[in-house]
Amino acid sequence: MKFSRVSLLAGLVAALALAGCGSGTGGAEPGKTATGQESSVVKAMALPFLDQAGLHVGLDKGVFATEGVELSAQFFTDSKAGSVAFNSGEVDLGFANYVSLLQIIDNGAKLKIISEGSVGKPGVQAVMVPESSPIKTVKDLEGKKVAVAVLKNVQPLMLNAVLRDAGADPAKVEYVQVPVPNTVAAVEAGQVDAAAFTEPFTSLAAGKGFRLVTDLASGTTQNWPTAGYFVKQEWIDARPKTAAALATALGKAQSLAADRVSVEKVLQLPTYTKMDATTAAAIKLVDFPTAPDAARLQRVIDQMRVEGLLKGNFKATDLIYTPGG
Structure with missing residues (x-):
């Protein structure tokens, strides 16, 4: 259990801001297959954080495949490495705590929050x-x-x-x-x-x-949103159908994570937190919201402004992905 959710995620700010969240050097038609069809392949940044249990439960239950999304988890123990992969286009779906993510957006990155990851609960x-x-x-x-x-x-x-x-x-x-x-x-x-x-x-x-x-x-x-999944706006533009299917699948995966037994199972995976069964059964868990909540996220933005951590004038509603939006 040698991991730190907060410290690793904070590394996203420096790495993504430095890179500017630019595109990779892919083909002339990003998001398309060789036959010109929209690609349904999604590579997700996977980090050893409790907040990301929904993603792993969804993979375990086959939710993404059911929604027509060919999602694979790219595992990173260091969020800086994950952010480099996200920036280059090797990873499509990113994950970060909201303080780090909002600072990245504040620095000019064109990102959309496609799903919430976690909301804090007492004891966590x-x-x-x-x-x-x-x-x-x-x-x-x-x-x-x-x-x-x-x-x-x-x-x-x-x-x-x-x-x-x-x-x-x-x-x-x-x-x-x-x-x-x-x-x-x-x-x-x-x-x-x-x-x-x-x-x-x-x-x-x-x-x-x-x-x-x-x-x-x-x-x-209370009920403080702590982390979320995000994608680049240009990725959404290139794959609108896949983006919509991914958002739906993530919502269903998050819903399944409400079952503690399912979460404890994935926490013990050697590719995830590698947690032992006793610890997995004993710890407090966050909530796994099924959809982004603008009012809830705005509370984080407002508090960050109180602390002088944001310069921009954006609102939570500007940052949340909506199909066709």
């Missing part, structure tokens, strides 16, 4: 401390150091909103970037006072005697 993301810590409440985090996977990304964005809800001042919290596998040790060594965790590390920390200070999916950030 949390700020935790050792049992002996004097920190008891959110307000107690003022003047303290808090470990996060990536600065100015998902965890600090959500915690800042929770801090404001509690009447605390985010400016009085010092965020420290710590690699996820080292987070527990950093707290125990006194390098930081508290840490933000995401499953399965939330459960692992609890198993080591850490207790909850605050859930990150509460108040302003």
